[in-house]
Amino acid sequence: xxxxxxxxxxxxxxxxxxxxxxxxxxxxxxxxxxxxxxxxxxxxxxxxxxxxxxxxxxxxxxxxxxxxxxxxxxxxxxxxxxxxxxxxxxxxxxxxxxxxxxxxxxxxxxxxxx
Amino acid sequence: xxxxxxxxxxxxxxxxxxxxxxxxxxxxxxxxxxxxxxxxxxxxxxxxxxxxxxxxxxxxxxxxxxxxxxxxxxxxxxxxxxxxxxxxxxxxxxxxxxxxxxxxxxxxxxxxxxxxx
Numbered sequence: 001x002x003x004x005x006x007x008x009x010x011x012x013x014x015x016x017x018x019x020x021x022x023x024x025x026x027x028x029x030x031x032x033x034x035x036x037x038x039x040x041x042x043x044x045x046x047x048x049x050x051x052x053x054x055x056x057x058x059x060x061x062x063x064x065x066x067x068x069x070x071x072x073x074x075x076x077x078x079x080x081x082x083x084x085x086x087x088x089x090x091x092x093x094x095x096x097x098x099x100x101x102x103x104x105x106x107x108x109x110x111x112x113x114x
Numbered sequence: 115x116x117x118x119x120x121x122x123x124x125x126x127x128x129x130x131x132x133x134x135x136x137x138x139x140x141x142x143x144x145x146x147x148x149x150x151x152x153x154x155x156x157x158x159x160x161x162x163x164x165x166x167x168x169x170x171x172x173x174x175x176x177x178x179x180x181x182x183x184x185x186x187x188x189x190x191x192x193x194x195x196x197x198x199x200x201x202x203x204x205x206x207x208x209x210x211x212x213x214x215x216x217x218x219x220x221x222x223x224x225x226x227x228x229x230x231x
Contacts (some may be wrong), residue, residue, distance in 0.1 A: 034219070034220070036222075041205075041225070041226040041227070042208055042220035042223045042224055042225060043118075043120075043222045043223050044158075044207070044209075044220075045222075046219055046221070049219050055190070089157060089158070091158075100211075101148075101160055101163065102148075102160070102209075102220060103160075104157040104158045104159075105157060106156065106157045107157055
């Protein structure tokens with residue numbers, strides 16, 4: 001059974017700091033991995049999607065890496081801003097098509113202080 | 115980008131009543147839709163997966179007679195919580211995946227907050 005763990009559960013940093021969020025999964029047979037952002041009481045916004053054959057994806061100040069063999073992914077946020085404050089969720093997908101369910105981690109709640 | 119809407123965004127109901135939540139993909143056709151439940155300070159738990167025109171596939175521990183899912187068209191799925199009880203109070207989020215090859219991203223709705231009194 002696939003299990004996804006995110007560390008730390010919560011993180012508070014001053015504005016401008018670079019930071020890394022960690023995600024680990026127990027079954028390396030994944031189809032892809034996705035990072036999401038969730039604001040309080042809101043739905044999810046997809047940030048980055050990494051296919052199993054890829055090592056990393058970048059979007060603006062965000063960079064996500066994937067090491068499938070070790071079951072790890074990291075989300076790097078450069079020059080953090082107060083607007084980055086949210087809960088960040090990673091999710092892995094095992095298969096394509098109808099079998100491709102997303103399994104979520106518990107999330108890391110980030111607070112960036114001005 | 116792809117947009118998924120949910121209605122209502124918030125609902126309060128009395129114990130024993132049924133509540134219907136709608137999920138729509140506004141600018142794409144979704145062959146597969148997913149329903150998740152999220153309790154406070156917890157992650158999303160998949161409840162069921164539905165494909166247009168087919169019966170939904172429920173996750174272990176989710177009562178299919180209590181959580182009725184209908185995926186009547188490529189842009190609409192509904193979740194009906196029947197005979198709701200206070201323990202059903204939660205944040206329900208739907209997600210939709212385009213059916214086109216290469217479109218692997220799942221798009222999520224804004225969620226529906228259900229409070230059963």
